[in-house]
Amino acid sequence: MGEVVREFVGLPSPLVGRAGAGGHPCQGVYHRPAGAPPRTAFIATHYNVDFSEHYLAEHLAARGYGFLGWNTSFRGNEAYFLLDHALAEIGAGVRWLREKAGAERVVLLGNSGGGSLMAAYQSQAVEPNVAPVAGMRPVPAIEDLPAGDLFVALAAHSGRPEVLTAWMDPSVTDETDVLSADPSLDPFNPENGPPYSAGFQARYRAAQRARNERITDRVLGRLDALKGTRARDALFNVHRTWADLRMIDPGIEPSDREPNRCYLGEPVKANYGVFGIGALCTLRSWLSMWSLRTSQCTAAPHLARITVPSLVVHATADEGVYDSDARAIHAALAASDKTLDFVRDTHYLPESRPEAADLIDAWVRAR
Incomplete structure (x- = not known):
């Protein structure tokens, strides 16, 4: 060299x-x-x-x-x-x-x-x-x-909106509670898999998109509520974003990757940790970067x-x-x-x- x-x-x-x-x-x-x-x-x-x-x-x-x-x-x-x-x-x-x-x-x-x-x-x-x-x-x-x-x-x-949505844990039922989970959508519930059935995968992907859209609705509502106040923006957290089914189940899109791995190691541990994409946002940064509906x-x-x-x-x-x-x-x-x-x-x-x-x-x- x-x-x-x-x-x-x-x-x-x-x-x-x-x-x-x-x-x-x-x-x-x-x-x-x-x-x-x-x-x-x-x-x-x-x-x-x-x-x-x-x-x-x-x-x-x-x-x-x-x-x-x-x-x-x-x-x-x-x-x-x-x-x-x-x-x-x-x-x-x-x-x-x-x-x-x-x-x-x-x-x-x-x-x-x-x-x-x-x-x-x-x-x-x-x-x-x-x-x-x-x-x-x-x-x-x-x-x-x-x-x-x-x-x-x-x-x-x-x-950015696609990767966040693909990695989102859609079992979250309360965006303010890191532990909230709908068992029927929990990717780490052994009753759901792996391996994950085609039906579960379809429900899971639809629920991921729905979670992204719910956050966007909440963000737009909060921005509207801030009009005329002393604040122009606000911070919020997005929990549990290491839950792409492909990270857990190597049978979905097989490749040379190691099974049950994400960039931070074992997905279940990463998913409940504090390091994740989009973990902290302002209302406007969500709209700019992460929202399926508004991000460019x-x-x-x-x-x-x-x-x-x-x-x-x-x-x-x-x-x-x-x-x-x-x-x-x-x-x-x-x-x-x-x-x-x-x-x-x-x-x-x-x-x-x-x-x-x-x-x-x-x-x-x-x-």
Whole structure:
């Protein structure tokens, strides 16, 4: 592996100022090979996870590329996420690559949850469509975003509202009580499975969607009740979001994944723990990110506006992204030049990072 130079990048946001302690709202680390500036550079961003030292950054830099692991002001701050604000801050990173780092081609890397986020970025850049969430002003900075030249979806989820709903425990009967459960829908009730019957799976999936819709109804009602008061928003919790039946029952969408596993280990323990996607929300961040009815963080509509060459890479032992997700992303892309490829590994590719970097490198060089 050749010498890799790492450069910290801190940039202002079009929306918020520097923190009182001095930190820039938009921050990341630019990895590049020593010597002449690379002509092609990647940018990777997530809704919440810190991507500044992304696991592929050094591997792709060693193969001759720039790699900006980029964070918006929502890194570690998911509860307050607003899509249009995040897109404006991703735009700051893309502009830096073109105007300061000297990149002639920019590859948008949508990894994990960042798949739908980077799809939304390219979609907005080529055909503005993202609207502010209820009660918020439009963000002018998203009307002129620099588009990417290539798009890569790597171990990517199909969208924030879809993944949350697929993972939700629909047996919750009281959103304020972490222990409330309808036994007839409890995925950890041995009378229900595993294995889970086709009938139970259908009832379960319908109940998951119904739970998401009930939360949206409650959120809209609370926002309406706050009108004219001293408060404009409020926080709330969403309990038990590690209960996708596929995590528990390997017979549903068989793959190379380990049975009865999620990203936090055994699903029943994770499901009743305090760490989970969407665990803490504001009313407006729910509408922006998690609601099936109102969120614009669903990948499919954005993928339908992506016409640049696109690559989808699926990890066949992924504990939370499934073959059907990867194939749906590939099918939804509007690009005429699109490729679906596979690596045998778990979600974060601990064993196959050089292989994945080689695969992406070969695909980019061919274009």
